[in-house]
Amino acid sequence: MKFGDIIVALGVIAIIIIIIIPVNESILDILLSLNISLALLILLIAMYIDNTLSFSIFPSLLLITTMFRLSLNISSTRMILSKGDAGSVIESFGGIVIQGNPVVGFIIFLIIVIIQFIVITKGSERVAEVAARFTLDAMPGKQMAIDADLNSGLINDIEARDRRKNIQKEADFYGAMDGASKFVKGDAIAGIIITVLNIAAGFAIGMITLDLTLTESLAKFTTLTVGDGLVSQIPALLISTATGIVVTRAASDSNLGNDIISQLFSSHPRVMFLVSGVLYFFGLVGLPTIPFFLLGTVFLVLGLVMRKNIKNALELEDEQEEEIDQEEIRKPENVKSLLKVEDIELEFGYGIIPLADSNQGGDLLDRVVMIRRQIALELGIVVPMIRLRDNIQLNPNQYAIKIKGVEVSNGELMFDHYLAMNPGTASGEIDGIDTVEPAFGLPAKWINQEQKERAEILGYTVVDPPSVISTHLTEIIKQNIDELLGRQDVKNLVDNIKEEHPALVEEVIPNIMTIGEIQKVLSNLLKEQLSIRDMVTILETLADYGTITKDTDMLTEYVRQRFSRYITKKYVDGKNLNVITLDSQLEQLIMDSINQTNTGSYLSLEPQMIQKILNNLSNNIKKLTSIGEQPIILTAPIVRLYFKQLTEQITNDFIVLSYNEIDPSIEIKSLGMVKL
Structure with a gap:
């Protein structure tokens, strides 16, 4: 290989010399055989390359082989027309094709030339042209992709430089192939013209110079011309085929043989x-x-x-996947996946699996989707994904609901039974297994299919096991909805508003409040089951009062007052509202007991006083519930927050409203009063 470049240079010069200087028959036979051998070599290399850039010299090789073939054509034509002989290779090829019939042999030769020119050469030329154009058009996008990978740290400077160099080489290759394919086309045309000239001139020379008859001249020069054409056109056909293979193999990382076997x-x-x-x-x-x-x-x-x-x-x-999974499990870093705590989980025993398996007719997954949609509409929050898992530690028909990895409630089902509950208006008794409805703690009974219709006629509320689970899950999510709202969720809600109200969001965040402070306000609203769908009103209220106070509890009260129409609609049926009010002395005591700090405010009352207030409240609540009224406590605006905090010592279900949260058109009637 030391003198390889010199040998190639001398070879190219020798090709030019052959065009000018005649060669004898023996040398011509060797050169023609070499031409066929080179064509076979190029075809096989084109079939076995994995990447077009690994055969980047192909365009230059096309030019050299075309020149070599044309020089041999000129040398053989010189010998045919001057001596009536062109060596054993050409004569053998002509004899094999013609088989004693010059007309049939010539027609077969023309068919080979037409196939090579019209089908393969024209197709390769078009494919090379399109490939060059699309490769050049794709270069800016590929360059931008490299820059993006480099900026993101996926690749380093050296890898980026190599990829840019490969893109440039690819563009240069297909551009060169587009031009080099014209050599193949011109070579095919030249072969046809040379063949016609050989036959026409050969007839005349044979009859005039060599004293041959018309039949002898036709037989001799047709054989030689066809042989000469075949010797040049067969290598041309092989190289044209190689050209087509190279330019058509765009989406492959393997050689042609492997691709054909694997894909067919x-x-x-x-x-x-x-x-x-x-x-x-x-x-x-x-x-x-x-x-x-x-x-x-x-x-x-x-x-x-x-x-x-x-x-x-x-x-x-x-x-192999099982082995890989086992290896992954053994890796110490995979312990990190165990640290993730799901926001909401529904675990169930193996007996409940059919309810969650759609292949067995279960619709629990669809119900979970509907729960998320329902809560989004009611409270304006996108509930996190609810994970369903089977747990062999539970009883077969038992389920458990977890919030942040901690079990908050559970229940047990009876398959092939229905849960019947008396809404208070049912007439008559039904036979069944006594139980407690898990969502609201109401007394209920499990009844079988035969009793279902009778229970509905008597006025019982009858639900199937999947409805029991979905209702229970819905109530648990609502009760803990304030814990499920994270800062990222608030960021997503704010970004959604920002698309239509950019000025409002830019005013509030971060100039007046942070995402964390807004989260606390929204959590306070959700804790009392108020919807946060109207984020525009919430942010406008925070923009108005956020410069006055940073106390998120007080800001929540301002938002509630803006929501007066919504709160009235939520809790008032008609134009009348029956409530429990607070004695003026109690309200004054609460106001006097409020202590302000840098981090907020809190209520400071003696434990005995708190117990006395709560006992009085409980008595009033019992009076309202005994007559079928929903217990709603109405207070002064400044007292509402602190009295609500007091009632949470008994239960979170008490509704505490302020006068500013009720529409002025509503007539308020006090059915009880909490006193000292």
């Missing part, structure tokens, strides 16, 4: 069975039986082998 005979056994069946059918309806039956059998065997290979490959892949 590796992954579609059904296709092989269909082809086999069609071939057998052709053999039965009158077409030659032996060849079609033979090929049908071949395709049938291929299909069976392919199906077996696919099965073995899947089994091997499963084994």
Whole structure:
């Protein structure tokens, strides 16, 4: 290889010299054989390359081989017309094709030339042209992708430089191929012209110079011309085919042979069975039986082998995946995945699995989706994904609901039964298994299918087991909804508002409040089951009062007062509202007991006083519930927050409103008063 560049340079010069200086027959035979050998070599290399850039000299090689072929054409034409002889190679090729019939031989030669020129050469030229254009058009996008990967740290400077260099080489290659394909086209045209000139001039020279008859001249020069054309056109055909292979192999990382085997005979056994069946059918309806039956059998065997290979490959892949999973589990860093705590989990025993399996007719997954939609509409918050898991530690028909990884409630179902509850208006008794409805703690009974219709006629509320779970899950989520709202959720809600109200968001965040402070206000609203869908009103209120106070509890009260129409609609049915009020002395005591600090305010009352207030409140609540009224406590605006905090010592279900949260058109009637 030390003097390889010199040898190549001398070879190119020798090609030019052959055009000018005549060569004898023996040397011409060797050069023609070398031409065919080079064409075969180029074709096979084109078939076995994995990447077009690994054969980047191909455009230059096309030019050199074309010049070499044309120089041999000129040398052979000189010998044919001057001596009536062109060596043993050309004569042998002509004799094999013509077989004693010059006309048929010439027609076969023309067919070969036409196929080479019209089909292969024209197609390769078009593909090279389109490939060059699309490669150049794609360069800016590829460059931007490299820059993006570099900026994100996926690759370093050296890798980026190598990828840019490869893109440039690829563009140069296809651009050169677009031009080099014109050499192949011109070579085919030149071969046709040279063949016509050889025959026409050969007839005349044979009859005039060599004293041959018309028949002898036709036989001799047709044989030599056809042989000469074949010797040049066969290498041209091979190289044209190689050109087509190189420019058409765009989306592959393997060689042509592997691609053909893998894509035709590796992954579609059904296709092989269909082809086999069609071939057998052709053999039965009158077409030659032996060849079609033979090929049908071949395709049938291929299909069976392919199906077996696919099965073995899947089994091997499963084994490898299992080994990989086991290796992953053993890695110490995978312990980190165990640290993740799901926001909401529904765990159930194996007996409840059919309710969550759609293949067994279960619709629990669909109900979970509807729960998320329902809460989004009611409270304006996107509930996190609810994870459903089976837990063998639970009883078969038991389920548990977890919030932040901690179990907050559970229940147990009876399959093939329905849960019947008396809403207070049912008439008559039904037989069943006594239980407690898990969502609201109401007394209920499990009844069988035969009693379902009778229970509904008597006025009982009857639900199936999936409805029991979904209702229970919905109530648990609502009770803990304030814990499920994180800063990222608030950021998503604010970003959603920012699309239509950018000025409002920019005013509030971060100039007046942070995401964390807004989260506390929203959590306070959700804790009392108030919807935060109207984020625009919430942010406008925070913009108005956020400069006055940073106390998120007080800001929550301002937002509630802006929500007076919504709160009135939520709790008032009609134009009248029956409530429990606070004695003026109690309200004054609460106001005097409020202590202000830098971090907020709190109520400072003696424990005995707090117990006395709560006992009085409980008595008033019992009076309202005994007459079927919903207990609503109405206070002064400044007292509402602190009295609500007092009632939470008993339960979170008490509704505490202020006068500013009720529409002025509503008539308020006090049915009880909490006193000292």
